[in-house]
Amino acid sequence: MAEETTTNHSSTNSSSGKVLLEVRDLAVEFRTDDGIYKAVRGVNFDLRAGETLGIVGESGSGKSVTNLAMLGLIPQPPGKITSGSAMYAGKDLLKMSDKELSKIRGNRIAMIFQDPMTTLNPFLTIDEQLTEVTRKHLGLSYNEALDRAIEMLEKVGIPGAKRRVFNYPHEFSGGMRQRVVIAMALSCDPEILIADEPTTALDVTIQAQILELMQKLQEEHNTAIVMITHDLGVIANMANDVLVMYAGRKVEQAKVHDLFADPRHPYTLGLLNSIPRIDEEVGAKLSPVSGQPPEMSQPIPGCSFYPRCPYHIEQCLQIDPPLIQVDSGTQHACLRDVTALDPPVSQSAHI
Known part of the structure; x- marks a missing residue:
């Protein structure tokens, strides 16, 4: 399955930076008592020098597993990489021995894990x-x-x-x-920094300081960053491109401004509508994404977002939507064009 911000600080960055990492058709599963849990299903993306790729989605969407798999940090068993490649410096990280990977982890590719404790x-x-x-x-x-x-x-x-x-x-x-x-x-001045929820459990003042620090260090060393987070505010201020994951696969990818101003997938729209906005009246209720993510150890007929989607049609239960290339910077996996649906998609008020 083939898949593939700009912000105040990153909007001036060029998209022509050298591609450091190419991930193609990455799939990871875990063997559990309840069956085979398909944590990542055919994820693709490129990471360029000096730029930040934001990866967003609910817990269990496959964000962390995608990046842990690239560094050989998935326990095998019960985990297993069933397909894909992750090309770095002309070599496939997924095919390297642990000895070879140990020379890269913490050196050329470093990771900030969720909990410093x-x-x-x-x-x-x-x-x-x-x-x-x-x-x-x-x-x-x-x-x-x-x-x-x-x-x-x-x-x-x-x-x-x-x-x-x-x-x-x-x-x-x-x-x-x-x-x-x-x-x-x-x-070790890594070329790539993977930051997995780097501001979790920190107060907003410390969060801002940490993010500012990461931006400064990125500018000094031209580091490529993968920013994994639930916080769309962090994405708006850090990322050049945004990859939205749901049920283990990529459902949308776009430049950060395009994603906030013109989301193309109903799940992305749901995430944006669930965050507070300064232009709302006092006491206005948030609009969370209804329902629960699918059980990944069970077969998923059609679109995995179908049960939670307010825009679904009959075909959504039968067809797993392929990624559609809208333009050079946007992909989405949906049978419908949510920009033309009622209610209309909110525009740049999200930013």
Whole structure:
């Protein structure tokens, strides 16, 4: 199954950056007591240097699994990559041995995991954890790696880095721990940074600081970022392109402005309509996407969004919509043109 922001900060970026990562027809499944759970179903995308690809969708839509699979972090069994390729530097990540991948993970491709509390080892000091990365991948001595660790902590805004590098994770606040995780991910100047919900559980002030930091570091190193999040506000301010996932597959992809101003898939429209808007009257109710995602361990007849879609027609129960290329920057998987339906799609008030 073939599938494939611009924001205030990214709208000036060119779409002609070098393609660093090409993912094609990626499919991942898990064997469970209830049957085969098809977590990712034929996902495609390109990632370019200096740009940010936002991946959005509800929990269980396959966002994290897609990226964990590329780095060989899916436990096998029960997980299994059943098809696809992920081409990086002329080689397929999915066909590499764990030894080969270990030279790339944390080095050329780094990942910020969702929870810094579980990412950092509570029994090791920060210097032990940060120096391990650069000693392994860059061949630095401990003293050289320590200097690099302090430099990175200062770069991510940790005050008193020369002293605090010897602290334990529990001696840092949640926001500071997340900064440490980012420092670790960026220690080897990776070409690609995968950020999986990097601002989860942080207050809005710290969120803004973390995102601003990531933008600054991206500009300095021309890093390509994959931003996985539920937060469409983060996407609006970070991404160049947006990939919308539902039930393990890509249902829409577009430039960020086009996605917010002119969504083409009913699920995308539902996500946009479920967020608060400043032009609504006080007390106005949100419009959440009704229903629940499908059970991925069971066969899905027709369109997976059919039971929740206010625009479905009879054919939707029989046909799994293929991705349609609307223009050079937009794809969607829907049998209908939601832009022409009643009620009309809300326009740029979403931005």
